[in-house]
Amino acid sequence: MAEAQGIRSLLVIGGARSGKSRYAQMAAERSGKKPVLIATGEAKDAEMAARIAAHQAERGSHWCTIEAPLALGDALKAAAAPSTIVLVDCLTLWLSNLMLAGGDAAAEGQHLADVIATLAGPVIFVSNEVGSGIVPDNILARRFQDAQGRLNQTIAAACDSVVLVAAGLPLTLKPSAHSASIL
Amino acid sequence: MAEAQGIRSLLVIGGARSGKSRYAQMAAERSGKKPVLIATGEAKDAEMAARIAAHQAERGSHWCTIEAPLALGDALKAAAAPSTIVLVDCLTLWLSNLMLAGGDAAAEGQHLADVIATLAGPVIFVSNEVGSGIVPDNILARRFQDAQGRLNQTIAAACDSVVLVAAGLPLTLKPSAHSASIL
Amino acid sequence: MAEAQGIRSLLVIGGARSGKSRYAQMAAERSGKKPVLIATGEAKDAEMAARIAAHQAERGSHWCTIEAPLALGDALKAAAAPSTIVLVDCLTLWLSNLMLAGGDAAAEGQHLADVIATLAGPVIFVSNEVGSGIVPDNILARRFQDAQGRLNQTIAAACDSVVLVAAGLPLTLKPSAHSASIL
Secondary structure: OOHHHOOOEEEEEEOOOOOHHHHHHHHHHHOOOEEEEEEOOOOOOHHHHHHHHHHHHHHOOOOEEEEOOOOHHHHHHHHOOOOEEEEEEOHHHHHHHHHHOOOOHHHHHHHHHHHHOOOOOOEEEEEEOOOOOOOOOOHHHHHHHHHHHHHHHHHHHHOOEEEEEEOOEEEEEEOOOOHHHHO | OOHHHOOOEEEEEEOOOOOHHHHHHHHHHHOOOEEEEEEOOOOOOHHHHHHHHHHHHHHOOOOEEEEOOOOHHHHHHHHOOOOEEEEEEOHHHHHHHHHHOOOOHHHHHHHHHHHHOOOOOOEEEEEEOOOOOOOOOOHHHHHHHHHHHHHHHHHHHHOOEEEEEEOOEEEEEEOOOOHHHHO | OOHHHOOOEEEEEEOOOOOHHHHHHHHHHHOOOEEEEEEOOOOOOHHHHHHHHHHHHHHOOOOEEEEOOOOHHHHHHHHOOOOEEEEEEOHHHHHHHHHHOOOOHHHHHHHHHHHHOOOOOOEEEEEEOOOOOOOOOOHHHHHHHHHHHHHHHHHHHHOOEEEEEEOOEEEEEEOOOOHHHHO
16 A cells, blocks of 8 residues: 555765664664665775674664666666565765766766656665865865765755764654555 | 734754755745845855755745855844745854854853843854764864854754754654744 | 663764754753763863854753863763763763873773773763875874774773764664663
């Protein structure tokens, strides 16, 4: 019945080590659906490999994992299904990969937002808040900060519900009428 | 009737590209009053000129614009009127101009806060949250971070209502009994 | 009666100059109990000395102050009592001292969290949000950002209530059934 009402979508934003990934994982696990992770990070160095391994250990082995450093929209369309819940962790690494590859962040962000409404099952996105510190000296860092802020706005507008996590605790930015059914 | 109850004032804070300017513009446009922008930014380089042009394009041509990089209190007193709504975008650039000019940020911030209660019409301020990242190495950046935090507190205390914007979505920090009449 | 129900605990987080210390001080003063400050900062340079002096001037002379740059759990156990309210300001400086001394931030954070439930009186912690800006270039800064985020999560989980302060105004992250009795 809830399924017949269409796709459910949640964006979880927060700072570094705010507990946003864990919150999103718990939301996925509480859904009772089969959890699928779309991982956007690539283990390019030891520090990143350690972060990815720590996240995997937190999730446990009942998760199915798909890697999609760039082709996120396609991976999402392929993975979404009524019986599964897809967790995209995270949009920040995807955006970083996209910008390093010379992609158009605004266009790709809008394309991703457009995909959300077409999915056959629920999706949860995790994304970083990176715009609330001192504006960086570095122009590339400023461009990334702008692109991340814009992407968060674009995905937030397309999602049914949006939550800000701080110190492991959620603040609702956009309440969903259907949040009980997804969470 | 609502007018007779005195000045209405709103402070909108948020990180870089959080959607705070757009939220403030929509609040101004929904008021039904004639919108006046007090712009504090100066186009000193190409990057800043591009940011200013992008904001102008978002606003549309029915806005009247006044530039006030330093004399913000005077510009505000001159522009405020019962039939208009004044948008100050943004306090962060004003503070930056003030500190570069050797002004006393604490005293000027308190002076601006004192002006709010004397205005003949409603005002909306936009200001950046810059204090939620790693404390910067650079002492000038730390001074700016402190001055911005203090200014946000001072103006928040003087305004009827305060909103925090993240991912384009508002969280009410200080609800106004009169918020319906301003927005 | 409220006392018999056990310890009350509050975590106040916020960015630099968000008003978090002042909010925590007011909460302590409104409790009607004797306020005790556990200060974790050491005046190692002129800038830090000025920050500490400014905080002391804000608090007034009826506060009793204990310095605990490292042995925070012990100081907390010694200071907590039914007739007093202990304010720890702040966890960020304690974490910085701990990491500079080569301590295990995760283990010490969990130990501190375990102490909270054993205290003989109420406690308020102040801590910085440092994870919502651009990820720093510097690996030590990234480690600190991660450790601070993790510590905030650990202490938030152990406290009865958690508040996020921005522009001097509180947002409740974790409401306490007993918040009326502590504040």
